Amino acid sequence: MSHAPYHADRAAPVVPTAGSAPAAHTRTPNRATRFRGSALVTGASSGIGAAVARRLAAEGGWHMVLNGRDPTRLNRVAAQVSAAAFPADLTRPHTDRRLCDFVLDQVGRPDLLVACAGVGWAGDFTAMPASAIEEVVAVDLLSTLHVVRQFVPHMTEADSGRIVLIGSVAGSVAVREEAVYSAVKAALGVFADALRYELRATGVGVTHVIPGVVDTPFFARRGVPYLRSHPRPVAPERVADAVWSAVRRGRDEVYVPGWLRLPARVRGGAPGLYRCLATRFG
Ligand SMILES: NC(=O)c1ccc[n+]([C@@H]2O[C@H](COP(=O)([O-])OP(=O)(O)OC[C@H]3O[C@@H](n4cnc5c(N)ncnc54)[C@H](OP(=O)(O)O)[C@@H]3O)[C@@H](O)[C@H]2O)c1
Numbered sequence: 001m002s003h004a005p006y007h008a009d010r011a012a013p014v015v016p017t018a019g020s021a022p023a024a025h026t027r028t029p030n031r032a033t034r035f036r037g038s039a040l041v042t043g044a045s046s047g048i049g050a051a052v053a054r055r056l057a058a059e060g061g062w063h064m065v066l067n068g069r070d071p072t073r074l075n076r077v078a079a080q081v082s083a084a085a086f087p088a089d090l091t092r093p094h095t096d097r098r099l100c101d102f103v104l105d106q107v108g109r110p111d112l113l114v115a116c117a118g119v120g121w122a123g124d125f126t127a128m129p130a131s132a133i134e135e136v137v138a139v140d141l142l143s144t145l146h147v148v149r150q151f152v153p154h155m156t157e158a159d160s161g162r163i164v165l166i167g168s169v170a171g172s173v174a175v176r177e178e179a180v181y182s183a184v185k186a187a188l189g190v191f192a193d194a195l196r197y198e199l200r201a202t203g204v205g206v207t208h209v210i211p212g213v214v215d216t217p218f219f220a221r222r223g224v225p226y227l228r229s230h231p232r233p234v235a236p237e238r239v240a241d242a243v244w245s246a247v248r249r250g251r252d253e254v255y256v257p258g259w260l261r262l263p264a265r266v267r268g269g270a271p272g273l274y275r276c277l278a279t280r281f282g
Pocket residue numbers: 042043044045046047048049067068069070071073074088089090091116117118119120139140166167168169210211212213214215216217218219221
């Protein structure tokens with residue numbers, strides 16, 4: 001498939017956005033009737049990002065650019081979904097700008113950005129090497145901020161678009177032996193809220209997707225397997241379905257699975273009780 005700049009349907013909004021209408025607490029009004037256009041998915045060479053790319057391809061009408069580090073795996077996913085591939089390490093200087101230029105060149109102004117790139121690290125904080133702290137912060141937080149910073153002006157200029165940030169329930173409840181990962185995912189959630197407020201008067205929406213445990217290579221890569229029996233891992237396709245549903249409905253915040261919002265709410269509403277329960281039951 002060729003990836004000539006895509007400019008069809010620019011007159012109509014292609015994804016639901018907040019616009020200037022008053023927004024509900026967890027959902028922004030759906031102004032759009034059709035969902036198609038151009039999209040960038042980061043972290044698309046594996047796991048959740050690859051599932052999101054396949055989900056968008058199954059919907060049809062999305063002209064996509066995929067980013068990941070590993071060129072072989074990224075090209076394989078890109079070939080499956082007829083997308084353009086931009087293999088690159090997002091923590092390298094200026095990659096965000098080069099990626100943005102590539103997207104504009106290949107598929108035109110982005111209607112949708114799904115930021116999935118991320119790494120984990122598990123173990124005692126005091127045993128965490130400085131290089132690992134830097135990598136988790138650089139990939140999960142800084143590179144996401146830089147990519148979003150590149151794309152938001154193009155979306156606000158068109159008064160249309162949606163940014164989807166893949167967070168983690170670790171950022172909502174804080175997970176033992178995942179201190180830095182929990183901290184950066186919490187930061188991503190607060191960033192999503194703050195950016196949404198800032199963009200409220202524009203047609204650009206921000207969705208924070210908060211998965212629990214997902215069956216991907218994430219755990220093998222961080223070098224510590226997921227061994228708990230509960231919560232049970234969900235398939236990455238389930239997260240991809242939630243992403244698509246959130247894009248279609250203009251949702252601000254989505255937990256996957258949905259029941260995970262309960263511990264997050266208990267922690268928010270009764271932090272002392274939550275800390276007791278978390279200490280007692282892990
Ligand atoms: N799996 C879970 O249980 C879980 C739960 C909650 C949230 N999440 C979040 O979901 C997102 C996706 O994770 P996943 O489970 O799909 O893990 P995964 O299968 O390991 O995929 C991670 C993706 O991030 C990319 N990536 C890592 N470092 C990068 C860098 N420096 N530059 C560019 N791309 C980079 C990887 O590219 P390469 O493969 O090419 O290196 C890969 O495409 C992450 O943000 C993660 O924190 C995962």
